[in-house]
Amino acid sequence: MSLSITLRVEARDVELELTVPAGETVAVMGPNGAGKSTVLEVAAGVVPADPGRVVVGGRDVTTVPTHRRGVGLLAQDPLLLPHLSVLDNVAFGPRSSGAGRRRSREVARTWLERVGLADLADRRPASLSGGQAQRVAIARALAAEPEVLLLDEPIAALDVTVVPEIRHLLRDVLADRTAVVVTHDVLDALSLADRVVVVEDGRLVEAGPTTDVLARPRSAFGARVAGLNLVRGLFHDGAVQASLVVVGESSEPIPEGAAAVAVFSPAAVAVHLRAPGGSPRNTWPATVRSLEPLGDRIRVRTDLVAADVTPSAVADLALAPGVEVVLAVKATEVALHPA
Amino acid sequence: MTLPRWVLAPAALGALLVLLPLAAMIGRVDWADFWTLVSSDSSREALVLSLRTSAAATLACVVLGVPMALVLARTEFPGQTVLRSLVLLPLVLPPVVGGIALLYTFGRRGLLGGTFEALGVQIAFSTTAVVLAQTFVALPFLVLSLEGTLRSADPRHETVAATLGAGPTTVLRRVTLPLVLPGLASATILSFARALGEFGATLTFAGSLQGTTRTLPLEIYLQRETDPDAAVALSLVLVVVAVVVIALVRRPRGGAL
Amino acid sequence: MLRTASVAAALLLVLAGCSSDPDDETLTVFAAASLKGTFTELADQFENDHPGVTVELSFAGSSDLVAQIQNGAPADVLAAADTTTMDQAGDLVVDPVDFATNVLQIATPPDDPAGVTSLQDLARPGTQVVVCAPAVPCGSATVALEKAAGVDLRPVSEEQSVTDVLNKVISGEADAGLVYVTDVRSAGDAVRGVELPESSQVVNTYPIATVADSPQAGLAQKFVDLVTDPTGQAVLADAGFGAPPS
Numbered sequence: 001m002s003l004s005i006t007l008r009v010e011a012r013d014v015e016l017e018l019t020v021p022a023g024e025t026v027a028v029m030g031p032n033g034a035g036k037s038t039v040l041e042v043a044a045g046v047v048p049a050d051p052g053r054v055v056v057g058g059r060d061v062t063t064v065p066t067h068r069r070g071v072g073l074l075a076q077d078p079l080l081l082p083h084l085s086v087l088d089n090v091a092f093g094p095r096s097s098g099a100g101r102r103r104s105r106e107v108a109r110t111w112l113e114r115v116g117l118a119d120l121a122d123r124r125p126a127s128l129s130g131g132q133a134q135r136v137a138i139a140r141a142l143a144a145e146p147e148v149l150l151l152d153e154p155i156a157a158l159d160v161t162v163v164p165e166i167r168h169l170l171r172d173v174l175a176d177r178t179a180v181v182v183t184h185d186v187l188d189a190l191s192l193a194d195r196v197v198v199v200e201d202g203r204l205v206e207a208g209p210t211t212d213v214l215a216r217p218r219s220a221f222g223a224r225v226a227g228l229n230l231v232r233g234l235f236h237d238g239a240v241q242a243s244l245v246v247v248g249e250s251s252e253p254i255p256e257g258a259a260a261v262a263v264f265s266p267a268a269v270a271v272h273l274r275a276p277g278g279s280p281r282n283t284w285p286a287t288v289r290s291l292e293p294l295g296d297r298i299r300v301r302t303d304l305v306a307a308d309v310t311p312s313a314v315a316d317l318a319l320a321p322g323v324e325v326v327l328a329v330k331a332t333e334v335a336l337h338p339a
Numbered sequence: 340m341t342l343p344r345w346v347l348a349p350a351a352l353g354a355l356l357v358l359l360p361l362a363a364m365i366g367r368v369d370w371a372d373f374w375t376l377v378s379s380d381s382s383r384e385a386l387v388l389s390l391r392t393s394a395a396a397t398l399a400c401v402v403l404g405v406p407m408a409l410v411l412a413r414t415e416f417p418g419q420t421v422l423r424s425l426v427l428l429p430l431v432l433p434p435v436v437g438g439i440a441l442l443y444t445f446g447r448r449g450l451l452g453g454t455f456e457a458l459g460v461q462i463a464f465s466t467t468a469v470v471l472a473q474t475f476v477a478l479p480f481l482v483l484s485l486e487g488t489l490r491s492a493d494p495r496h497e498t499v500a501a502t503l504g505a506g507p508t509t510v511l512r513r514v515t516l517p518l519v520l521p522g523l524a525s526a527t528i529l530s531f532a533r534a535l536g537e538f539g540a541t542l543t544f545a546g547s548l549q550g551t552t553r554t555l556p557l558e559i560y561l562q563r564e565t566d567p568d569a570a571v572a573l574s575l576v577l578v579v580v581a582v583v584v585i586a587l588v589r590r591p592r593g594g595a596l
Numbered sequence: 597m598l599r600t601a602s603v604a605a606a607l608l609l610v611l612a613g614c615s616s617d618p619d620d621e622t623l624t625v626f627a628a629a630s631l632k633g634t635f636t637e638l639a640d641q642f643e644n645d646h647p648g649v650t651v652e653l654s655f656a657g658s659s660d661l662v663a664q665i666q667n668g669a670p671a672d673v674l675a676a677a678d679t680t681t682m683d684q685a686g687d688l689v690v691d692p693v694d695f696a697t698n699v700l701q702i703a704t705p706p707d708d709p710a711g712v713t714s715l716q717d718l719a720r721p722g723t724q725v726v727v728c729a730p731a732v733p734c735g736s737a738t739v740a741l742e743k744a745a746g747v748d749l750r751p752v753s754e755e756q757s758v759t760d761v762l763n764k765v766i767s768g769e770a771d772a773g774l775v776y777v778t779d780v781r782s783a784g785d786a787v788r789g790v791e792l793p794e795s796s797q798v799v800n801t802y803p804i805a806t807v808a809d810s811p812q813a814g815l816a817q818k819f820v821d822l823v824t825d826p827t828g829q830a831v832l833a834d835a836g837f838g839a840p841p842s
Binding site: 092 | 498500517
């Protein structure tokens with residue numbers, strides 16, 4: 001099921017086009033008030049496309065009411081119905097689409113098992129932790145068998161201690177689904193989305209594969225949140241192995257041999273003329289390609305990754321395009337993620 | 340916040356203004372004959388009639404008022420503010436005025452009186468008239484109170500329910516109403532209390548006949564003519580019913596119903 | 597604190613209008629509701645006859661008035677609609693005298709939808725009759741009238757007061773009501789009156805008296821005199837009241 005949205009909401013000055021190929025997840029990023037949520041509201045049918053079109057899997061649903069669109073919504077807050085048990089919350093979708101009580105509960109139980117909460121089926125939402133509630137909300141959204149899943153900052157409101165497990169669960173369930181994730185978190189985009197679009201002032205300003213957009217942002221917002229060093233490769237021996245080997249720390253377990261991304265800030269990269277003493281785990285020989293001023297720093301682009309250094313360091317080291325350098329990054333500054 | 344201490348004086352005076360007359364009335368109750376006074380045929384019939392008509396009026400308030408509150412809270416249309424004010428008018432109108440208005444609507448010579456008469460329905464001097472009068476004065480209480488609850492409820496629950504495939508009716512039945520149930524319960528009890536105390540509109544519109552239209556407040560007012568002791572005793576009965584009702588309103592705030 | 601409270605109390609009293617002007621005399625007359633027209637006229641006349649005197653009139657049901665006096669209301673004269681109620685006032689009043697009588701009549705809407713010509717017509721099934729509740733004076737008179745005429749009425753409503761009965765007839769809700777002849781007279785064209793031959797057997801007598809606690813008993817007695825002398829009697833007769841029993 002693919003999703004395609006063309007919308008113009010004049011009241012909010014939002015006008016953009018978005019297509020999500022079947023089975024892919026697109027992250028919508030951008031500053032607050034840029035119109036990210038409007039995309040989801042139009043897709044869900046809460047706000048009319050006005051004028052515009054919403055097409056789900058080839059079916060024009062522009063004038064179809066929310067409950068017949070086949071779109072699921074997962075918000076920042078779990079929004080579980082307080083008067084229903086966990087099981088009945090998850091059974092709500094199947095029940096609403098006409099399944100019997102018994103059948104709906106069977107489906108619900110299956111999904112609760114999938115999110116690892118089968119033993120909380122009879123609890124009331126009020127007695128759940130934030131992470132548990134969001135897991136139930138995920139199970140509930142999926143139990144309705146949506147053709148397209150819309151996620152609105154699904155991790156933003158969670159306690160940091162449960163973020164990795166929920167992100168892991170979402171990666172899992174989004175693997176071959178058509179989905180749109182609104183997020184301001186680079187890591188959400190990295191770990192969940194195949195592609196990223198950046199929205200600013202109601203217009204789509206940038207779109208492309210996640211790593212491309214995050215590594216080489218062209219938009220102002222992209223540059224602010226991203227501009228990160230991303231190294232995509234395979235995970236072996238606690239490191240991401242590509243043309244260079246990047247050792248780092250991972251917040252969630254990554255299977256041996258799986259695709260993974262190493263993420264680190266240019267500010268964490270030190271530039272030396274020869275291999276430094278001490279024990280930074282990552283040292284790579286590289287060639288300087290360009291120097292650009294970036295505020296009070298100078299961004300040094302090399303054939304491998306970028307580094308931010310002070311102007312005095314540039315003078316001391318006589319950095320210029322073509323100079324051979326050694327880059328060093330501490331392993332603790334590098335985050336590894338499944339990709 | 341720390342209250343300035345002088346606030347306590349008018350607050351206490353206000354509380355006294357409410358409580359002292361009640362206490363004074365209870366002080367005048369003729370306890371020796373209390374049971375005889377309140378268990379006379381006319382008293383019993385008045386109490387039963389009051390409870391019956393108030394229950395019917397409350398039911399009518401729920402059936403008509405819940406949709407009204409939904410329309411006022413969940414939709415926007417031109418003239419809505421004006422309509423809301425008009426619908427809530429019975430709150431501030433003297434009940435007698437309400438009775439007169441009802442008379443000119445449902446009375447034999449009223450706007451709809453002829454229609455009803457043609458249908459063989461006589462409203463004047465019937466228990467139906469009492470229920471109509473009580474509904475007229477109690478409905479705004481339910482609408483106002485429930486509309487507030489609806490406005491403060493999180494509409495995102497309804498959106499999520501819709502994305503789960505629930506149509507508008509299912510959302511209303513399984514999400515909206517359960518979420519405002521405590522508010523609906525207290526709104527219902529409030530309108531029951533208002534219906535129970537209705538006097539002016541009933542007297543003007545429905546008449547006064549034992550067992551048919553003479554509710555407890557009308558009975559108290561009539562008894563006062565001849566038997567003040569009975570009036571005081573019946574007033575106490577009404578106060579007790581009202582206190583029970585207020586206790587019921589208070590309870591749901593604590594949580595589950 | 598105490599001072600604040602007394603200031604507040606004083607303020608309340610002022611707001612409630614309890615002011616007095618020592619130069620003028622005020623005579624407070626409590627009168628049954630059915631005397632409104634006649635007593636308003638007589639009060640005007642009394643004020644003309646006694647410059648500097650203001651007559652305050654308070655109209656209500658007779659038993660309400662008695663209850664108010666029992667609770668200390670500052671009345672100088674009490675005129676009640678029946679002797680029973682005046683008796684309830686007991687020692688609070690001085691030497692009641694009868695000053696007028698009133699009898700019941702049938703009132704119907706002007707178009708008389710039920711075709712009423714006698715008390716017997718009111719007993720016909722389907723006729724919507726409204727009367728006073730037996731607990732109030734006009735209701736006990738109605739019961740007595742039914743007994744005297746040998747008629748058993750099935751009213752659709754037993755109202756609190758004559759005014760309520762009259763209003764139900766004027767609005768057309770009721771086909772007929774039993775009210776006093778003076779009420780029919782004061783309602784003018786709004787209702788049609790049917791005289792009842794039986795009514796002479798149930799005559800309602802109005803007593804008037806000065807209130808024992810009145811600080812201006814002399815002035816109060818002058819008002820009673822006005823009501824009972826030929827001037828007062830003429831005004832009352834105009835309104836349909838009968839002469840007091842001799």
